[in-house]
Amino acid sequence: MNRLTRAINRAKEEDGGAFIAYTMAGDPDPNGFLDYVKAIADGGADVIELGVPFSDPVADGPTIQAAGNRALASTKELKDVFDLARRARRSVEVPLVLMSYYNPVMQFGETRFLERCSDLGIDGVILPDLPVSEAQGYGERARENSVATPFLATPSTDANRLRKITAAASGFLYLVARPGTTGGKEEVGNLTTKAIESTSPEVPDELPVCVGFGLSSPKAVNKVVRAGADGAIVGSAIVEKIADGKSPKDLRDFVSTLKQGTKLR
Structure with a gap:
């Protein structure tokens, strides 16, 4: 069992669920x-996702697209992301997961990319636009480098897929809470809770x-955990705080309230 899964399981056992926070590298x-990453960890996040800035982020809503555009001013290439991940790893102990589109990985070279992730202590990589049907070779190389490969499913994913x-x-x-792009402040509806209830029994123990897309409050986090999710993922609501110029302390406090939503005990 990798460190990423262990961290999620530990949070589930201790609290009821894991809290996964996303921010743009x-x-x-x-x-x-780097100050914000430290604040997110200090706020109690069990896992931190680091977005890789990309010029054509088709799955991202306007909040994360704007964050990517801001980041591209200084973080133009994967080597820049890796440098930030290296520095972040020095200050936080929680698992780090990169979330990237496949094109930068392909340009960098899959094997070289995964070896670099392993060297830096990056625990996993999410590639939302890499179809699972085309991922066998990538998955094998990831396993060889002890890099976890979370994949996405949606409420409409059929049993065979x-x-x-x-x-x-x-x-x-990664169970997508609702169709569409990231972001938004919709309440967790019946579609999401039913998706959790129907998906979880079909997944190996x-x-x-973990559920993401559209979660933005402790109430929403609590609802998905109570529905049976092992963890909740919040991205746009955190990125908005950064865009608004909130201090690291303010972000730490916000993350702490979101983490409280996972606590059922």
């Missing part, structure tokens, strides 16, 4: 980003199910 600038996704996934299964 290099936003608002390299030094500010879900089996293929869970067979390829490691670290956790050793693979945690």
Whole structure:
């Protein structure tokens, strides 16, 4: 079992669920980003996702697109992201997961990319636009480098495809709370809770199910955990705080309230 899965399972056992926080690498600038990552960890996040800035982020809503545009001023290439991840790893102990589109990985070279992740202590990589049907070679190289490969499923994923996704996934299964792009402040509705209730029994026990897209409050976090998710993922609401110029202390306090939403005990 990798460190990523262990952290999620430990949070589930101790609290009821894990809290996974997303922020964009290099936003608002390299030094500010590192301060915010430390604040997120200090606020109680169990896992931190680091977004890789990309010029064509088709799955991202306007908040994260704007963060990517800000970050691209100083974090233009994967080598810049790796430098920030290296510095972040020095200051935080929680698992770090990169979230990137596949194109930068392909340009960098899959094997070289995964070896670099392993060297830096990056625990997993999410590639939302890499179809599981085309990921066998990538998955094998990731396993060789002890890098987890969370894959995405949606409420409309059929049973056959879900089996293929869970067979390829490691670290956790990323269950998309609702259709569309990231962001938004919709309440967690029946579609999401039903998706959790129907998906979780179909997933191997050793693979945690974590829910993201559109969660923005402790109430929403609590609702998905109570519905049976092993963890909740919040991105846009955190990125908004950074865009608004909130201090690291303010962000730490906000993350702490979100983490409280995972606590059922």
